[in-house]
Amino acid sequence: MGEIVIWALVKIAILFGFALNLSAVLTWMERRQSAMMQDRMGPVKANISGVTLWGLLHPLADALKLATKEDFVPPKAHKAIFVLAPLFAIAPVVMVFAVIPFAPPVCLKQLTAIAPRCVAPEHMQIARIDIGLLYVFAIASISVYGAALAGWASYNNYSLLGGLRASAQMLSYEITMGMALIGTFLVFGTLEPGELVLRQSTIAKWGIVQQPLGFILFFFAAIAETKRAPFDLPEGESEIVGYFVEYSGARFMTFFLGEFLEIVFVGCMVTTIFLGGWQAPGLAADGLHIFGLDLQLPHIAVVGLGLVTFTIKVFIVCFLQLAIRWSLPRMRYDQLMRLGWKGMLPASIINVIITAAVVLWMSSPVKG
């Protein structure tokens, strides 16, 4: 019993250390990357006695600044809900990380053996539940409360409008997001993320190869869910006023961290479902087999390589999200709704129908 708790704590520490640190780095990366895309320098000045690390100390400085800023609550705001709203925004994002498989299953007793087989390997995800992806959708849909309540509780018309835009947008794109994944469920026949990754053993079996349309639809619907450009109408930090306009200091930081955690989570989801999770080309249970290289590796090294692969893939997807955010202009609200309801939703339904037909044809005994 004690062992289970310890393992759960270890996994939580690994995954949250990874997610929180990556989201902190992303706050810096977003500014620096956008600067590089626009021929600017970006934040490079924060330093500890002259050491700047290319500006990597800026997240630290930002956190210090935001934590020490005045925590302002508008006089007419609904205090209890105003205080709770940031937590409503960040809690679901933290919870959904539980089902992400970040490394191959570990055989605890045979760490140095080559390609060991064991009856009950330790799965490298915090919670291994059969309805994993349904759980993700269930929890993720709660996060709309954060935006809606923040907008309502601020007692500010602009916040309220921002909150309404956020609710409408998130509810609309959630449908597409779910529909886009149904094709993947049909192909892989499982909802459990760990099992999903295990079934993507070669590149030809990766979700992105089997479900390219599903990948594109899911990726863009997920960007819309994270409320980032080109779908950043709920916030619109530069022109239109968003739902957290009345928030400052640590509460604003909570919203901000939630948003960047969502980026990391979208990275994790896309990696797990479409990019083969921790599976790398050539990485098998007994070692590396790539470019004519046959390297026998002990179990622990394979697990480590899987973890590194997962990290790199998540990082690349996050990079892509930031690149998209700084390349595309914001959509108008009617364009957003038209794209969601008249473009992406029908496309995802067509994807489901075609996938279902192909899966049925492939599995029918009379083919060919």
Add this chain to the structure above:
Amino acid sequence: MPARTKVVTVKRGLWENLYLPEIVRGLGVTLKHFFINTLGPKSKRQIVTIDYPDVVRELPERYRGVHRLNTREDGSVRCTACMMCATICPANCIHIEAGERENPASRDIEKFPQVFEIDELVCVVCGLCVEACPCDAIRMDTHVHMPPVEHRKDAVLEKPELMSRGTKSIAVDGGAGPDWRDKYTDLGSLTQIYRPDHIERDRERPARR
């Protein structure tokens, strides 16, 4: 010169309305900049940021900086308190109180400013005072930014401070006369521009990367 125009036609076909190909093309443009600026050779990087205040961009010759008051050959202020500058000033930031000279110079200059104050926070840096001045007394060629101040009253520059940046004028007291070429061989030394030391120093400092 006729205005330069460029006609841009936007193609809107099925390919463009699919969004995706165009999104990929746009990403290609931005990512090209990103990779050139991060991984590319130093010579090809296009970053235009000047690392101010570590590096100061060279100011144009006619840049309008903080005012100064020029001096006569005997070191007294050139200003005759004629009020031209204070009158033309659109921001009304120049305050002059005239006084009478005790022993007028050869050309009978009777007045001088007892008080000469410019509120640099009110000043709109238009340069009209310099244009209006008939005596080459007030100038803005210092190439100095107005430094930030803690209290508003600190931004009101008074006569001694304005004169501390003053130099002699190219216009000579009493006029140079028709033989000015022979009389004043060192005209160049009279037209010196005020350049504080720290600007030169900063310009020499290499950019920190």
